[in-house]
Amino acid sequence: MSNARLTLISHPLCPFVQRAAIVLLEKNVSFERVDVDLVYKPDWLLALSSTGKVPLLKVERPNRADTILFESMAICEYLNETQGGVSLYSNNALSRAQQRAWIEFGAAALADAWQFLNAQDLEIAENKKAVFRSKLQRLENELDQVPYFSGSAFSMVDVVFAPLFRYFDVLSPVVSQRIFNNLPRVTAWRGSLANRPSVVSAVRDDYAELFQQHLVKQQAIVSGFIR
Structure with a gap:
């Protein structure tokens, strides 16, 4: 199981953010959620995001540089593979x-x-x-x-x-x-x-x-x- 600190960069209405949030909650993972205004995007978001979109998942690991994941399904699959609990995919x-x-x-x-x-x-x-x-x-x-x-x-x-x-x-x-x-x-x-x-x-x-x-x-x- 990953011991990374996770921050979900979000928008309140985004369905793709909801995907990541659901997986985090299913996995019972502690995470911080930061909502942003996508009409007036903050400079820090544009600096982090390759697409200027959400969700982003900031992965902070001890003694390593932070990693920013983008695209909802890439985030969901990372969480499914690294966090505990039942897999959200079939074993077959x-x-x-x-x-x-x-x-x-x-x-x-x-x-x-x-x-x-x-x-x-x-x-x-x-x-x-x-x-x-x-x-x-x-x-x-x-x-x-x-x-x-x-x-x-x-x-x-x-x-x-x-x-x-x-x-x-x-x-x-x-x-x-x-x-x-x-x-x-x-x-x-x-x-x-x-x-x-x-x-x-x-x-x-x-x-x-x-x-x-x-x-x-x-x-x-x-x-x-x-x-």
Whole structure:
């Protein structure tokens, strides 16, 4: 197990930061979290980040220079490999490869959902909603166990999808029910993730309020359908 001191450089709404936070919490690792303003990025962030994005994980080890990790999945895999507790990947090579493939699928689903949520044009919103729902239907056909993607074991696939599903907990059921209607397995999975302690604690208490403010500022169509 690593004895490094860990600092997660973060933004309150970033779904990729949530991935790293969930893994840290699942592994029961002590860490410091530092939120930054991505509109007015501090010079120290730009000096640390190769991309100017978050998350970053600062790894401080005794008698060694600090290391900065970027890209959420690289951070998550580092934490999974160096921290204690149950691995968030299968021990079986074939199953592990399948999990990584579904993680990539989750990245594409997140992009579709984000474009839907931020759409200012009704036609674009409807198109992106349809594309996103088609991905949910693909997941519905894949899921055959509960409560998590692979059954009883919480995995890295769940880590990736939890921040995506969280968006729809902020919206009025008028919006979310139409998207998740007739998808009982995905809906049950979504509910299990929403109740997972690491998922709950991966965001600040004011997450819903901040996300609502974001949608209003974006003049997104769905901003009129907030809980």
